[in-house]
Amino acid sequence: MYLYVKKEEGLSKVPPDLLKLFGRPQQAMVLLLTPGKKLAHATVEKVAESLETQGFYLQLPPRNDRDPEAERLRALNSKLAGQ
Secondary structure, eight states, rough: OOEOOOOOOOOTTTOOOHHHOSSSSSOOOOOOTTTTTOOSOOHHHHHHHHHHHTTEEEEEEEOGOOOOHHHHHHHHHHHHHHH
């Protein structure tokens, strides 16, 4: 699971309930999101749009994993995102 945030904003725009469920974040990498950059499970455009509108983008494992905890977090994320 990855939580994308803007470097200059850090976790300031991530809802407290999501942070509580997410656990203690650990920086994995710093990415420069540019058009055409390949990401594993999302498009740069989708991540950038979410960063602009919500202040974060939560990337969960692919749905075919059928992990009950991942399914629960997916449902929560859609509620937090107002979808």
